[in-house]
Amino acid sequence: xxxxxxxxxxxxxxxxxxxxxxxxxxxxxxxxxxxxxxxxxxxxxxxxxxxxxxxxxxxxxxxxxxxxxxxxxxxxxxxxxxxxxxxxxxxxxxxxxxxxxxxxxxxxxxxxxxxxxxxxxxxxxxxxxxxxxxxxxxxxxxxxxxxxxxxxxxxxxxxxxxxxxxxxxxxxxxxxxxxxxxxxxxxxxxxxxxxxxxxxxxxxxxxxxxxxxxxxxxxxxxxxxxxxxxxxxxxxxxxxxxxxxxxxxxxxxxxxxxx
Amino acid sequence: xxxxxxxxxxxxxxxxxxxxxxxxxxxxxxxxxxxxxxxxxxxxxxxxxxxxxxxxxxxxxxxxxxxxxxxxxxxxxxxxxxxxxxxxxxxxxxxxxxxxxxxxxxxxxxxxxxxxxxxxxxxxxxxxxxxxxxxxxxxxxxxxxxxxxxxxxxxxxxxxxxxxxxxxxxxxxxxxxxxxxxxxxxxxxxxxxxxxxxxxxxxxxxxxxxxxxxxxxxxxxxxxxxxxxxxxxxxxxxxxxxxxxxxxxxxxxxxxxxxxxxxxxxxxxxxxxxxxxxxxxxxxxxxxxxxxxxxxxxxxxxxxxxxxxxxxxxxxxxxxxxxxxxxxxxxxxxxxxxxxxxxxxxxxxxxxxxxxxx
Amino acid sequence: xxxxxxxxxxxxxxxxxxxxxxxxxxxxxxxxxxxxxxxxxxxxxxxxxxxxxxxxxxxxxxxxxxxxxxxxxxxxxxxxxxxxxxxxxxxxxxxxxxxxxxxxxxxxxxxxxxxxxxxxxxxxxxxxxxxxxxxxxxxxxxxxxxxxxxxxxxxxxxxxxxxxxxxxxxxxxxxxxxxxxxxxxxxxxxxxxxxxxxxxxxxxxxxxxxxxxxxxxxxxxxxxxxxxxxxxxxxxxxxxxxxxxxxxxxxxxxxxxxxxxxxxxxxxxxxxxxxxxxxxxxxx
Numbered sequence: 001x002x003x004x005x006x007x008x009x010x011x012x013x014x015x016x017x018x019x020x021x022x023x024x025x026x027x028x029x030x031x032x033x034x035x036x037x038x039x040x041x042x043x044x045x046x047x048x049x050x051x052x053x054x055x056x057x058x059x060x061x062x063x064x065x066x067x068x069x070x071x072x073x074x075x076x077x078x079x080x081x082x083x084x085x086x087x088x089x090x091x092x093x094x095x096x097x098x099x100x101x102x103x104x105x106x107x108x109x110x111x112x113x114x115x116x117x118x119x120x121x122x123x124x125x126x127x128x129x130x131x132x133x134x135x136x137x138x139x140x141x142x143x144x145x146x147x148x149x150x151x152x153x154x155x156x157x158x159x160x161x162x163x164x165x166x167x168x169x170x171x172x173x174x175x176x177x178x179x180x181x182x183x184x185x186x187x188x189x190x191x192x193x194x195x196x197x198x199x200x201x202x203x204x205x206x207x208x209x210x211x212x213x214x215x216x217x218x219x220x221x222x223x224x225x226x227x228x229x230x231x232x233x234x235x236x237x238x239x240x241x242x243x244x245x246x247x248x249x250x251x252x253x254x255x256x257x258x259x
Numbered sequence: 260x261x262x263x264x265x266x267x268x269x270x271x272x273x274x275x276x277x278x279x280x281x282x283x284x285x286x287x288x289x290x291x292x293x294x295x296x297x298x299x300x301x302x303x304x305x306x307x308x309x310x311x312x313x314x315x316x317x318x319x320x321x322x323x324x325x326x327x328x329x330x331x332x333x334x335x336x337x338x339x340x341x342x343x344x345x346x347x348x349x350x351x352x353x354x355x356x357x358x359x360x361x362x363x364x365x366x367x368x369x370x371x372x373x374x375x376x377x378x379x380x381x382x383x384x385x386x387x388x389x390x391x392x393x394x395x396x397x398x399x400x401x402x403x404x405x406x407x408x409x410x411x412x413x414x415x416x417x418x419x420x421x422x423x424x425x426x427x428x429x430x431x432x433x434x435x436x437x438x439x440x441x442x443x444x445x446x447x448x449x450x451x452x453x454x455x456x457x458x459x460x461x462x463x464x465x466x467x468x469x470x471x472x473x474x475x476x477x478x479x480x481x482x483x484x485x486x487x488x489x490x491x492x493x494x495x496x497x498x499x500x501x502x503x504x505x506x507x508x509x510x511x512x513x514x515x516x517x518x519x520x521x522x523x524x525x526x527x528x529x530x531x532x533x534x535x536x537x538x539x540x541x542x543x544x545x546x547x548x549x550x551x552x553x554x555x556x557x558x559x560x561x562x563x564x565x566x567x568x569x570x571x572x573x574x575x576x577x578x579x580x581x582x583x584x585x586x587x588x589x590x591x592x593x594x595x596x597x598x599x600x601x602x603x604x605x606x607x608x609x610x611x612x613x614x615x616x617x
Numbered sequence: 618x619x620x621x622x623x624x625x626x627x628x629x630x631x632x633x634x635x636x637x638x639x640x641x642x643x644x645x646x647x648x649x650x651x652x653x654x655x656x657x658x659x660x661x662x663x664x665x666x667x668x669x670x671x672x673x674x675x676x677x678x679x680x681x682x683x684x685x686x687x688x689x690x691x692x693x694x695x696x697x698x699x700x701x702x703x704x705x706x707x708x709x710x711x712x713x714x715x716x717x718x719x720x721x722x723x724x725x726x727x728x729x730x731x732x733x734x735x736x737x738x739x740x741x742x743x744x745x746x747x748x749x750x751x752x753x754x755x756x757x758x759x760x761x762x763x764x765x766x767x768x769x770x771x772x773x774x775x776x777x778x779x780x781x782x783x784x785x786x787x788x789x790x791x792x793x794x795x796x797x798x799x800x801x802x803x804x805x806x807x808x809x810x811x812x813x814x815x816x817x818x819x820x821x822x823x824x825x826x827x828x829x830x831x832x833x834x835x836x837x838x839x840x841x842x843x844x845x846x847x848x849x850x851x852x853x854x855x856x857x858x859x860x861x862x863x864x865x866x867x868x869x870x871x872x873x874x875x876x877x878x879x880x881x882x883x884x885x886x887x888x889x890x891x892x893x894x895x896x897x898x899x900x901x
Contacts, residue, residue, distance in 0.1 A: 071462060097464035105462075111455035122452045125445050126464040134445075174464060315706040317713075366888055369648045369705040373839055374888050377881045380836065384881075388874040504832060508713055515710060571725060577717030584711045585699055 024049045024178055024209050025070070025101075030079035032065050032233075039065040041233040042079070047178070052204055053211045054224035054241075058254055061230040063213045064106055067180050071103045072096045084177065097126060100177035104184055106213075108163045112156035116147060119155050119166055123173035134173075141169040145199060161192040168199060178209040185216050197223055221245070229253070276428055280421045289420040293492060295533045296427030297485045302513035302525025303434045304481035309511065310520035311447060312474040313454025314364070315372050318379030319482055319510045321359065322352045324502035326483025327490035328386065331399045334491070340405050345487040352483035353476055355382075360472040367457070376504065383502035398497025401490075423492045430488065434481045438522050441477070450474050482510075505573070512576055516583050518590025527591055532579075536572035619748050620865040626754040628861020629761040630816050634834060635841030635853035635860075636768065637812030643785035643848035644805035645693075645701060647708050651716035652813055652838050653831030659685055659814025660830065661723060663821045664734050674734060674821050675756055681818050682811045689810025690803045697806060698799075716831065724828040732826040739822045757819040764815065765854060772850065781805060785848055813838075833877075840884040846894030855895065 023046040032040040040062045047053045055063050069076040070083075072093040081088040083101055091099075102123075111119050120138035121131070128134050142148040145165040150158065155166060164184055171179060181200070185193045197219050203210060214220045220227065220241070227244045229236040231253040237244055244250055280289065301323060309315050329348035333339035339347070363374040386393045393399065404417040415422040441447045449470050452460035457467050490496045500506070509532075517528025537543075583590060634656060641649050659681055666677040696715065700708050741752040772778035784791040784801040792798050816834075824830065841860050845852025860880060867879030887894065 073458075073462075092466070093458075093461045094464045094466045097462060103462055105459065109456050109459040111452055111459065113455055114451060118448065118451075122448050122460070122465075123463050125448055129445055131443065131445060131448070134448075170463065315709070317709070362885060362889065366892065369709060370843075370888055370892055372706065372709055373648075373843070374885060376836065377840075377884045377888075381878055381881050384875070384878050388872075388878075508717075511710065571721065573717055574721035574725065577714045577721060580710060580714030581696070581718065584703075584707050584714065585696070588703075588707065 022049045023047070024084060025211070026080075026082040027066075027070070028080040028082065030066065030069060030076045030081060032062070032069050032074070033077045038233050040069065040076070040230075043230065043233075043235045044079075045228050045235065045238055047209055047211055049209055050204060050207050051209055051225045052200065052223050054220040054227040055211055055213045055230065056215075056217070056220055056227060056244075057230035057236070060232075062233040063230055064182055065233075066230070067103060067182055067211075067213065071101060071180060097174055097176075100175075101180065102171040102174050102176040102178075103180040104164075104167045104171055104182055106182040106186065108160070108167055110155035110158070110163050110166055112154070114155055115151065116153050116155050116158065116166055117142065117151040120169050120173045123170040126174040138169075138173055141173045144172065144202070145169040146195070161188050161195075164188065164192075164196065165199070168196075172203070172208075176208060178211070179203065181210060181212045181214075183213050183215065185214055185219060193219060273432065280424055286420055289424050291533060291537055293420065293423050293427045294537070295529050296424075296431045297489050297492075298513055298529035298533055299431050299526050300427075300434050300485040300488075301482050301510045302517065302528055303431075303438050303522070304478045304485070305510050306514050306520065306522075306525055307438060307441060307450070308471075308474045308478040310514055310524070311442065311450040311454065312471060313451075314471060314474070315511065316363075316375040316475075316478075317372050317504075317507050317511055318359075318375035318377075319478070320502050320504065320506040321355060321379040321382045322479040322482040323486035323489070323506060323510075324382060324386065324496075324498070325352050325355050326486030327496045327501040328393055328399070329483075330487035331401070331490045331496055332392065334404070335399055335401065338405075340407075341487065341491045342407065345484060348483045348487045349480045352479040356475045356479035357472060360475045364468060364471045364475075376507070379502065379507055380504065383498045383504075386498040386502055393498070396497060396499075398495055398500075399490075401494040404491060417491075423488070427488055427492075430481070430484050434484075435522060435526075437477065437481070442522065446470070446473065509576065512580050514590075516579055516590055521590070524590050531591065532576065535575060539572040539575065619750075620869045621862060622748055622750055623754060624862035624865030625858055626750065626758045626861070627820075627865065628858035629758040629765075630819050630857075631837060631841055631861050632854045632857025633761050633764065633812050633816040633819070634838045635845060635857045636765070636850050637809035637816075638838045639842045639845065639848055639850060639853040640781070640785075640805050640812075641809040642842065643850075644781060645697070645802045646705075646788075647697060647701065648705060648712065648839075649806075649809065650709055650712035650835055651719060651831075652809070653833065653835030654716040654719040655685065655689065655810045655813040655831075656817035656834050657720060657723065657826075657828065657831035658688070659817030660821045660824070660826045661727065662814065663818040664732055664826050667734055667736075667821075674736065674818055675760060678760070678815055678818050682815050685814035686807040686811035688807075690807035692810070693803050693806035698802065701802070716835070720828045720831055727828070729828055734821045734826060736822050751823065753822040760819060761816075764812075768812075768850070777804070781808075837880065840880055840887075843884065843892070843894055844887050849894065852894055 025047040027043055027045050030040055030043045031038060043062075043066060045053075055066070057063055068074055070081050070088070072088065072091050072095070075090045083096075083099060086099065088096060088099075088101075111122065114122070117135065117138055120141050121134045124134035124137040124141070125131070128137070139148055139151065142151055145168055147162060147165055147169060150162070155163070158166060168181070168184065184200075185196050188196065193216060200210060200212065200223050212220070212223065224241055226239065227241055228238045229244060229247075229250050236253055237247050237250050239247075276292075279292070283289070301319065305316070305319050326345070326348035329351045330341050330344035333344040333347055334341050359375070359378050363371055363378065366374050387395055389395070406416040407414040407422070417423070441450070449460070449465050452463065452465055453467050453470055461467055486501055490501065513525050513528035513532060515528075516531060517526065518524030634652065637655075638649060638652050641647060641652075662681045662684065663674045663677050666672040666680065667674055672680070692715070696711070700711050703711075736753075738752050742749045743752050743755055744750070770778075772782055780791070780796045781801055781804060783794065784796060784798050784805075788798055791801070837860060841856040842853050843856075844859060845854070845856030860883070863883055864876050864880055868876040871879065
């Protein structure tokens with residue numbers, strides 16, 4: 001994976017990948033219907049390697065639905081999801097994880113009766129059959145997120161901020177090429193949010209691609225290389241953070257609903 | 260994961276069990292030990308599916324019965340020695356497990372429980388009706404177990420209880436070893452991940468169908484071994500003993516009462532329930548009460564106890580289950596562990612007890 | 618044809634059992650494995666009222682129903698209430714344990730001997746259009762129909778009934794609206810128990826009475842409620858009749874020994890293809 005150095009957010013970017021930048025994830029005309037309701041409608045965009053793409057939109061815009069389609073929780077009704085050159089439609093979530101795409105959950109899902117370490121070991125076992133190796137790798141990921149000191153506590157004993165970090169450590173342990181983070185800052189205080197932002201930037205340094213759903217606009221502005229805006233299931237806009245924030249349609253869609 | 264008992268202690272216990280028949284001649288004690296072994300085996304097997312993987316099958320009698328019937332049918336009708344028959348039994352159990360798994364694992368939680376019961380009941384009714392195969396309600400009676408020979412030397416003629424004791428002991432050691440190995444292995448982690456949150460596990464690269472079926476197959480194999488042993492030892496099987504819902508419930512109870520999801524739980528559960536029910540059955544408790552002078556043998560209470568306590572063991576099971584679930588969700592073992600200073604796990608303010616909701 | 622008719626008639630009684638179970642599940646989300654034992658208690662109560670006090674089994678419902686309502690309510694308040702938030706598996710095991718306690722206490726008290734309740738009309742039959750139908754079955758069906766209609770009126774027209782339905786639909790919302798959900802649970806369990814026991818009373822002239830008779834009915838009750846949709850009273854009513862017919866007709870085609878298999882296979886098919894049942898809400 002080439003980890004090109006990218007200009008910090010705020011500089012304008014082309015919509016087509018610049019030469020050398022590989023599109024790792026390609027969303028092509030994805031639609032998802034639930035009964036008669038179109039939760040996603042003809043959404044298309046790319047995510048390039050080692051990029052951070054922010055996915056924003058008002059509540060009900062279809063962001064989590066899109067995530068779920070991408071990671072195989074359910075298949076898209078129409079359109080294609082192409083990851084690393086391979087079509088992902090209809091693949092099961094475990095297969096997709098094996099291919100290098102991992103997700104965190106909007107409502108955090110720790111394995112409550114297992115220890116913090118064991119939670120991450122479960123993730124690490126994706127890439128090795130040796131429990132010993134997995135434990136070592138797990139400790140490493142816990143260090144990255146700053147939870148190694150709590151390795152032997154039960155996951156159920158952690159407060160919400162640390163549960164979110166645990167979830168990140170757990171998916172990192174699966175050695176993903178790409179991470180989908182669903183409102184990983186939801187419910188956190190400013191200090192905790194700051195830690196997560198740093199974490200996400202660190203993850204990018206490792207060359208891991210990320211797509212982040214977030215409501216915290218300041219955070220999105222700081223982290224994202226590009227932003228995709230969804231509204232009522234459709235893609236409203238796509239571009240550099242500065243472009244998005246000045247886009248009148250986007251402002252209208254939010255009606256000033258920034259947190 | 261909990262730390263295990265020191266290995267030295269385990270080796271000591273195993274050695275003690277191995278030499279027990281040399282020092283104890285009472286056939287009654289041997290009988291109890293064999294029953295305990297069988298119960299530990301079924302409890303530990305269930306634990307792999309129920310305790311580790313979180314799939315509460317209340318239809319495990321299906322595998323017990325399948326093992327028992329295969330071995331007995333082969334022995335009585337086809338004259339196949341039981342030490343070959345048991346392996347045929349496990350083979351049938353594997354196929355049974357895969358079929359049942361393909362039906363039941365599409366369902367979750369209570370619906371899975373209900374399906375597992377329905378499936379086991381179908382097996383029972385089939386055994387009742389397919390008289391040509393199973394003798395129906397009449398059951399199958401053992402007439403002669405062929406002597407076990409190696410070359411020209413006879414190892415045993417199966418008349419005393421001792422060979423059954425050692426068979427049971429070996430099977431039990433085997434399942435406990437397998438349990439312990441699985442627990443520390445990748446399989447064990449994946450099983451528990453599925454128990455804790457199947458969808459989260461799925462997203463972490465775990466295929467729930469493959470692993471649930473793996474757990475079930477392991478569980479079914481050992482349960483069928485226990486069933487085969489039971490059949491040959493007791494000498495008689497029929498659908499109402501080896502394929503009954505009561506048996507399935509009993510299997511679950513051994514784990515619940517002893518402590519679900521632990522290795523020692525089923526051992527404690529069996530060690531508690533078997534002597535208790537035997538003591539009740541044989542009137543030992545009533546006699547003890549009378550001897551202690553607490554109950555007059557001639558009184559109404561005495562007469563009532565003498566006549567009925569023998570049948571009360573299922574009632575006691577029921578009371579135990581209710582008490583354990585209400586007050587000791589971690590089983591008897593967990594209950595005592597909580598009060599001892601050796602409790603290895605830490606709990607924070609947000610901690611939940613194992614067994615409580617997802 | 619005869620099988621069809623008797624299937625429908627017994628189906629009515631099955632419906633009562635199913636409705637009781639579905640109300641309990643709807644309001645409390647508890648899977649009550651002791652339901653058959655509640656029915657068994659109803660049978661024994663009816664038997665002893667008959668043999669000791671010479672009360673006709675169908676009339677004794679007037680006593681049995683409220684009695685078992687109170688018993689169920691008490692059971693809920695003291696025991697079941699504690700596991701409302703536990704894992705469903707633990708709830709199931711708890712109710713299994715309670716069922717075992719009930720059946721074995723009865724066994725200790727009254728022995729496992731099969732008891733038969735014979736009234737003067739136990740083996741009488743009525744002939745309609747050339748088909749002979751068992752009289753006790755007809756009376757049961759009539760009473761069941763009456764009770765079912767009363768139940769519907771209660772659930773649809775009275776405040777309490779509507780409160781129960783609201784709680785079943787959304788417990789939290791009901792609580793916010795000021796409904797005392799704790800009372801609703803007690804009521805629901807009491808009601809479910811009363812219905813089960815009444816079903817027991819109704820079939821006591823035609824079935825053997827023994828302590829373990831409950832477990833067969835518990836399983837049937839589950840098949841009925843799953844078929845009709847857990848939580849749906851109408852579904853359980855329909856499901857009961859359907860199962861009654863399936864069993865009866867199945868027994869004719871496949872032989873009496875295979876009746877149960879027909880029901881269980883149906884159960885599995887429903888669980889696999891439409892777990893929310895014919896009319897149910899798909900809440901798991």
